[in-house]
Every structure is written in C-alpha cells, then in structure tokens.
Amino acid sequence: MPSLPTCSALLIQVRLQTQTAYRGIVDCVVKTYRHESLLGFFKGMSFPIVSIAVVNSVLFGVYSNTLLALTATSHQERRAQPPSYTQVFIAGCTGGFLQACCLAPFDLVKVRLQNQTEPRAQLGSPPPRYRGPVHCVASIFREEGPRGLFRGAWALMLRDTPTLGLYFVTYEWLCRQSTPDGQNPSSATVLVAGGFAGTTSWMTATPLDVIKSRMQMAGLKQREYRGVLDCMVSSARQEGLGVFFRGLTINSARAFPVNAVTFLSYEYLLHSWA
Numbered sequence: 001m002p003s004l005p006t007c008s009a010l011l012i013q014v015r016l017q018t019q020t021a022y023r024g025i026v027d028c029v030v031k032t033y034r035h036e037s038l039l040g041f042f043k044g045m046s047f048p049i050v051s052i053a054v055v056n057s058v059l060f061g062v063y064s065n066t067l068l069a070l071t072a073t074s075h076q077e078r079r080a081q082p083p084s085y086t087q088v089f090i091a092g093c094t095g096g097f098l099q100a101c102c103l104a105p106f107d108l109v110k111v112r113l114q115n116q117t118e119p120r121a122q123l124g125s126p127p128p129r130y131r132g133p134v135h136c137v138a139s140i141f142r143e144e145g146p147r148g149l150f151r152g153a154w155a156l157m158l159r160d161t162p163t164l165g166l167y168f169v170t171y172e173w174l175c176r177q178s179t180p181d182g183q184n185p186s187s188a189t190v191l192v193a194g195g196f197a198g199t200t201s202w203m204t205a206t207p208l209d210v211i212k213s214r215m216q217m218a219g220l221k222q223r224e225y226r227g228v229l230d231c232m233v234s235s236a237r238q239e240g241l242g243v244f245f246r247g248l249t250i251n252s253a254r255a256f257p258v259n260a261v262t263f264l265s266y267e268y269l270l271h272s273w274a
C-alpha cells in the first residue's frame, strides 16, 4: 500500500502543476495540512492502489513480450546474448504506449480528486464536487460523456511512450556497466539501476506531465484547451517556461525508491518463474 510520503509526493506534484496558489513544495504541504489535515494527503489514492498492479503488469508484460518477439531470446538467454539498446527502446516505448491507454481513466480520476482542496465533509459546509472515485467516474461520464474519461490521454501517451523507452534503456545500460558479461546483476545493482531509471525517465517526463495534468483539469477550474500544443503555448505564455518544470524535484525524488523496488520485484518474479 502506498505510504504517506508516496501519497503526499503525488498530491503535491499534481497541485503544483495545476494550481498557482502555492509558492513551492513546503508551502503546498503546509497549506494542505492546515486546511485538509493528514487525511488530505491521501486524496485520490484509492484508484491508483487498485490500478497500479494492472498498469505495471501491462507495462512489464508488454515490454518483456515485445523484447521476446524482437530478439527471439528468452530472459535467461538474454544475459549471454543481450538485446541491442534500440530493441530495448522499442520494447519500452511499446509498453509505455499500451500502459498509458490503460492508465488514462485511473489517472484522470486521481488528478481530479487530488485537486479538490475542500476539507473533509463537515456539517453545513458545501460538499466537494466529487464525493469519491466512483462518484467522480459517474459524474465525468454524465457531464462529459464516455470520451470525458480519456481527457488528457494524448498527452499521457506522448509522455509515456518515449520516456518509458528511456526508462528501460537506462536500466539496462546501468546493469550492464556494473555487471560482468554473462552474469545476472546483483540485487544492489538492480535497486540502483531501477532507481536511476525512474528518476531519469521522470525528469524527462515532467514537461508533458504538467500538460497532461492541466488537460485533465480543463473545463473545471482550468480553462479549456484546443489540444496539447495549445495547452503548451498558453501555459508558457502565461507562466513562463518554468511551468514545464513544476513538480520536477518531487517527481524525481519519489521515482527513485519506487522504481528501485519495482525493478527488484520484476527481476525476482522473472527468476522465480523461469
């Protein structure tokens, strides 16, 4: 289950990217805590908890199978006959594209709920727009139609396709640099390589992550955009180029431990099933 630091990081990142009320990470943490208490940091997290297993299985499953199709070598043979970085990149991009298709509605609900700054329902206070994830899905479906559930999906696919290619290339490259030819990387190598793969990919993904989050909020507090390009141009015009780096620090820091553990579990599962 995601811990308080993981939930807080995800919430702060989304708020910094889509709202202008915060001066930085600390200001966002303090205001969220004062206004919404500790529970506020867990907003929007029930859907990601359910979806993370599905989305990660799609990503790693598609990646492994694409690599298998491209190289015709099994995972065990791959240490003796390593795939080229181009093959790793193509397999990563394919996994990234398909995981984005599955992730889109879950991510939309998460972002909409995380952006609700109202404190928990109190007697007499107006209820928040969405009462929870199911109510959020039903409201989007009713107000914006089934396509509404895929708001921001293009930006998400543009974010995830190349950056997940880079994710797997970084991981493979770091593992090969620190492992003698033909041997499997040690657990420590997997943790460090996985951590850096997560951080590097999130650093490059942040500009499109900002655009994706803004497009997901479009029509609510945010203005409507004509598309990804329109969102990029108007955000940069109004807030300067720095807008594309909002949430970069928190995104990259959160990515290290999360992806270190993700790759360790992936390698462990591959070895125990092989």
Ligand SMILES: CN(C)C(=N)NCCC[C@H](N)C(=O)O
Residues within 6 Å of the ligand: 159, 160, 163, 164, 167, 198, 201, 202, 205, 255, 258, 259, 262
């Ligand atoms: C740059 N991107 C989009 C990624 N590296 N995505 C895969 C990482 C998945 C992990 N659950 C995480 O949230 O970091």
